[in-house]
Amino acid sequence: MKKKILACLAAAVAVVALLAGCASSVPANTVFSLDDLEGKHIGVQLGTTGDIYASDVEGAEVGRYNKGADAVLALKQGKIDCVLIDNEPAKVYVQQNSDLRILDDPFELEEYVIALAKGNTELKNQIDSALAELIVDGTLASIVANYIGDKAGQTPYTSPEGITRLGTLTMATNAEFPPYEYFEGDQIVGLDVDMARALCDKLGLTLQIENMNFDSVIPAVQTGKADVGIAAITDTEERRESVDFSASYTTATQVVIVRSK
Numbered sequence: 001m002k003k004k005i006l007a008c009l010a011a012a013v014a015v016v017a018l019l020a021g022c023a024s025s026v027p028a029n030t031v032f033s034l035d036d037l038e039g040k041h042i043g044v045q046l047g048t049t050g051d052i053y054a055s056d057v058e059g060a061e062v063g064r065y066n067k068g069a070d071a072v073l074a075l076k077q078g079k080i081d082c083v084l085i086d087n088e089p090a091k092v093y094v095q096q097n098s099d100l101r102i103l104d105d106p107f108e109l110e111e112y113v114i115a116l117a118k119g120n121t122e123l124k125n126q127i128d129s130a131l132a133e134l135i136v137d138g139t140l141a142s143i144v145a146n147y148i149g150d151k152a153g154q155t156p157y158t159s160p161e162g163i164t165r166l167g168t169l170t171m172a173t174n175a176e177f178p179p180y181e182y183f184e185g186d187q188i189v190g191l192d193v194d195m196a197r198a199l200c201d202k203l204g205l206t207l208q209i210e211n212m213n214f215d216s217v218i219p220a221v222q223t224g225k226a227d228v229g230i231a232a233i234t235d236t237e238e239r240r241e242s243v244d245f246s247a248s249y250t251t252a253t254q255v256v257i258v259r260s261k
Contacts, residue, residue, distance in 0.1 A: 026078035029259040034105050037256070043071035043080040045176070047215030049110060049234045050084035050254055066213055067176040068093065075100065075257060083257040086232060088148055090255045092178050103256040111248035112180075115221045115229030118244050123227065128247045130202035139198050144250055147179040147191040157194040159201050169205040171196050172226035174214040180232040192230045195249055218242055 031040060039059035044050040046064040054062045063080045065071040071083045072093045083090075087106060094100045116124050134140040139157070146155045173192065175181045181190040188209050200207045210226055217229040222242050232252065235245050 026076070026259065028261060029081075031082045031103070031256065031258045033103060034107075034256065037082070040081040041079075043074050043083040045071060045085060045214060047213075048085070049236065050086070052236065052238070053107065053254055054084045069176070072097065072100070072257065075259065078259075081258070084254055085257065086177070086252045087255045088179055088252060089177055090257050094257060099260050100257055101260045103258060107254035109251050109253050110234040112232055112250045112252060113235045113248055114246035115218055115233055115239070115243040116227070116246065117221055117224060118242070120244065124244055124246060126203055127199060127228070130199045131247050131249055133202055134195075134198055140195065140249060143191060143194045143198065146194070152179075157198060159197060163201055163204060165200075165204050165206045167205050168208050169196070169200050169203065169228065170208045170210060170226045172210050172212060172217045172220040172229045173231040174217060175211045176214070177232050181230075191250075192232060196228075196230050 031037065037054075037057045037060060040057075041061045041063060042054040042057065043063040043065060044054050045068045046066055051062065051064060054060060063071065063074060065074065068083070068085050068089050071080070071085070074080045075083050076097065076099065085093075087102075090102050094102055114127060116127070131140070142155045143157050145151050146153060146157065173181045173188065175183050175188045175190075177190075179190055180192045181188060183189075188211060193207075193209065196209075197207050210220065212220060214231060217226075217231045217233065218239060219242075220226040221229040229243070233239070233245075234252075235248070239245075
């Protein structure tokens with residue numbers, strides 16, 4: 001699976017790699033710690049936690065992109081000084097671009113949660129109960145390990161046989177955020193997708209995925225266009241004004257990608 005993840009990303013980063021030869025026209029890196037972010041031009045994926053954090057940096061100019069890969073491309077071109085993004089996608093981009101690196105000092109840990117319509121207590125309770133079962137029986141840990149860490153690709157999730165499915169769970173996501181959700185051919189795959197499939201297996205539902213821009217995920221849940229939003233979403237007070245959240249299913253942190261030189 002790890003190889004498949006990298007293969008999927010190869011196309012996204014191919015254009016990025018082609019620009020390596022233009023390094024002479026790219027300014028030298030000036031960001032060496034979080035203290036250096038002030039006044040810098042920071043690239044983020046639109047509507048993410050990175051966008052929120054970057055917006056709070058004094059004097060910073062925030063460049064907002066629909067895809068993390070587009071922000072990384074802008075960094076390599078010298079259009080921005082750094083990229084603020086979740087640690088796992090950052091690892092993928094840096095692995096594919098030897099002229100980039102991740103700063104050593106990360107932000108605080110964040111909890112990834114599932115967004116639900118406000119007041120939908122019945123579905124929230126069902127999802128929280130199913131998540132608890134997936135944690136206890138080791139399924140969630142196995143899914144995470146299949147996408148993150150040295151054993152990636154060794155424990156792919158397979159739905160049990162004989163499940164009776166009596167309904168559909170519509171999941172709004174943004175398939176531009178590996179390894180959580182991304183395209184493999186014409187299929188949306190990733191950690192979040194397998195976790196959602198495992199939830200549906202517990203709940204006797206069929207998973208239906210709707211891909212959209214990240215900043216459209218919570219509005220889709222809020223307006224009833226989707227039952228849940230699963231897109232490496234972090235629980236924030238601002239988002240809680242629009243939707244409710246499930247229990248946490250994994251953690252992450254924001255990191256800063258910079259040019260190596």
